[in-house]
Amino acid sequence: MDFNYSAEAEAFRRDFRRWLEANVPLRSQSERAPEFMLGDTSDWEFHLQWHKKMHAAGWVGISWPREYGGRGATLEEQVVYAEELARSDAPGLVNGIGIGLVGPTLIHWGTEEQKQRYIPKILSADEIWCQGYSEPNAGSDVASLQTRAVEEGDYFIVNGQKVWTSGAHRADWCILLTRTDPEAPKHKGISYLLADMHSPGISVRPLVQITGERGFNEVFFEDVRIPKRNLVGPKNHGWQVAVTTLMFERTGMAGRDFSGQVADLAKLAKRINRNGASAWDDTSVRQAIAGFACEAAALRYSNLRQLTRRLKGLPPGPEGSASKLITSELNLRITRFAMELLGPYAQIESKSPFAEDNGKWLYKMLAARALTIAGGTSEIQHNIIGERVLGLPKG
Secondary structure, three states: OOOOOOHHHHHHHHHHHHHHHHHOOOOOHHHOOOOOOOOOHHHHHHHHHHHHHHHHOOOOOOOOOHHHOOOOOOHHHHHHHHHHHHHHOOOOOOOHHHHHHHHHHHHHHOOHHHHHHHHHHHHHOOOOEEEEOOEOOEOOOHHHOOOEEEEEOOEEEEEEEEOOOOOOOOOOEEEEEEEOOOOOOOOOOEEEEEEEOOOOOEEEEEEOOOOOOOOEEEEEEEEEEEEHHHEEOOOOEHHHHHHHHHHHHHHHHHOOOOHHHHHHHHHHHHHOEEOOEEHHHOHHHHHHHHHHHHHHHHHHHHHHOHHHHHHOOOOOOOHHHHHHHHHHHHHHHHHHHHHHHHHHHHHOOOOOOOOHHHHHHHHHHHHHHHHOOOOOOHHHHHHHHHHHHOOOOOO
């Protein structure tokens, strides 16, 4: 693999870096609310306004086709884009599910009418999206879902419940998996619908996490009418569409750049006193942080292999599961190590007096376990890697 970017990609990098340097808010990352949930209204508005500024300048959905509001950038430029965002410490965008999952799935599976209707408003964050997959008895085994959609004229009538629905309390639309043929095997008879979250019969109940955030939700559907034109892909064949979305989700979760987090960990070690010296003076601490840096670099280079599939016009493949697994487990180990460095200070909550780095490490540690579950548990990823990547027999 050639690790050098093309001249066009480097020119793109210079343009984007100049724009970021001129526009990234002075409010530092440590002062912002964690972007995972954005519970406080003022924090949400801060990120929303940043999103709209990025969109107005043409820096949202840059690899999407121009006819749908994207920039038409190459995938190589998309990688450069992610690198520069991480380097600049820019705020996060607000419509992550829409941009990372819904838009790419619609570009791959949607009708032209659906693409024209939904994609531009996903990019602008005029419509926020959530993902209606998991149910109380269908988590990692999503295909066991029981939410029903029954045909009635030009509509599907939906009844059921979803859970762990990130951002449903702010969402305008939901990608919704429903069972349209209860007699079919569980991976068959599933349909993929676009549900208006403002429809009568939909109720949302927040779930409070260990971090104190309320970004996850239960969502209940009672005789909700969804037009048949909101069906994505063939009826009863929604599992194939759903898997496409999952591949984009796992690739997106795996695309994280840990270099900034490792650098922050090194800075923390240099500030923490241990036995009359900084923790950084301890060779075992330096070796551990160097190990994280090596893993972060290896993960970055491994993720570049995903470019081969994408440059061929294919959706992400099962190798994304390996990256997702490594990403979530590495994140967990980094935050655990930060807790060890902080010692008793690790117990001080976010934004409390005397909290190191505004208490972000405690929040990251509490939130880290969720990433080993979201998008398919680490155990599920092990199975996918074994069966679909390595070709091992099923256990």
